[in-house]
Amino acid sequence: MSVLLQTRGLNAGYDRVPVVRGFELTLREGEVVALLGPNGAGKTTVLLTLAGLLPALGGEVAVHGQDVHRASPRALSRLGVVLVPDDRSLFTTLTSRENLQLGRVKGGLSVDEVLDYFPALRKRLDVRAGMLSGGEQQMLAIGRALVQRPRILLIDELSMGLAPVIVQELLPVVRAVATDTSAAVVLVEQHVHLVMGIADHAIVLAHGEEVLSGPAAELRANPELLERAYLSERHAPREVAA
Ligand SMILES: Nc1ncnc2c1ncn2[C@@H]1O[C@H](COP(=O)(O)OP(=O)(O)OP(=O)(O)O)[C@@H](O)[C@H]1O
Numbered sequence: 001m002s003v004l005l006q007t008r009g010l011n012a013g014y015d016r017v018p019v020v021r022g023f024e025l026t027l028r029e030g031e032v033v034a035l036l037g038p039n040g041a042g043k044t045t046v047l048l049t050l051a052g053l054l055p056a057l058g059g060e061v062a063v064h065g066q067d068v069h070r071a072s073p074r075a076l077s078r079l080g081v082v083l084v085p086d087d088r089s090l091f092t093t094l095t096s097r098e099n100l101q102l103g104r105v106k107g108g109l110s111v112d113e114v115l116d117y118f119p120a121l122r123k124r125l126d127v128r129a130g131m132l133s134g135g136e137q138q139m140l141a142i143g144r145a146l147v148q149r150p151r152i153l154l155i156d157e158l159s160m161g162l163a164p165v166i167v168q169e170l171l172p173v174v175r176a177v178a179t180d181t182s183a184a185v186v187l188v189e190q191h192v193h194l195v196m197g198i199a200d201h202a203i204v205l206a207h208g209e210e211v212l213s214g215p216a217a218e219l220r221a222n223p224e225l226l227e228r229a230y231l232s233e234r235h236a237p238r239e240v241a242a
Pocket residue numbers: 014019037038039040041042043044045046
């Protein structure tokens with residue numbers, strides 16, 4: 001599987017002050033990477049930087065092998081980097097259908113194809129986005145990303161404000177999208193056990209540094225590794241053998 005995105009020693013932060021240091025990520029086609037860690041660890045900062053909304057403060061970022069550490073959000077979006085932010089950023093006064101039609105690019109999924117992933121939206125197409133339930137809004141936010149033909153899909157806190165049972169429904173859809181379209185997905189998620197059920201790889205950040213990185217299968221078999229990474233936020237970074 002070819003590498004879609006790679007970072008080496010990425011520093012990211014605000015006003016030239018790094019809050020994330022030395023971030024390493026290799027994203028391959030069809031792969032789902034869970035980006036985990038306690039509040040304030042730097043997860044959102046990483047996603048905003050990969051989407052070009054924050055400048056990289058050091059290190060390397062490549063998309064399809066091309067250096068993009070100074071690329072604009074628009075240039076990154078043309079390369080297929082699409083962010084679903086934690087506030088979902090829907091046009092709340094427009095209908096679900098209009099939200100999907102507005103973002104569509106050539107080669108992106110059609111509205112009908114989005115509805116195949118999220119059939120619950122079918123009867124809500126003519127309802128304003130602001131009137132949808134939290135779960136429906138999240139479906140629409142992901143749907144709006146899918147019409148943009150993402151090759152690298154960055155999803156921040158899919159579960160924000162949602163009941164776990166809804167999260168449990170949505171995560172397998174994200175997995176299916178990655179498998180069907182070969183897009184790579186980075187998922188920032190607080191429901192660690194749920195996301196570990198669909199991820200291929202997990203990275204845990206604490207205080208802006210990686211404290212654990214490894215194949216999800218390995219971490220599912222050794223849950224104490226994840227617990228330790230969360231509990232002892234200060235221990236030395238470690239890698240789980242691939
Ligand atoms: N706009 C900002 N200006 C300055 N510092 C910020 C800004 N946004 C976040 N930070 C700081 O950067 C650090 C990382 O924040 P970030 O939001 O990336 O963490 P997170 O892991 O996504 O946490 P959460 O789960 O709470 O969203 C925190 O110390 C936070 O206070």
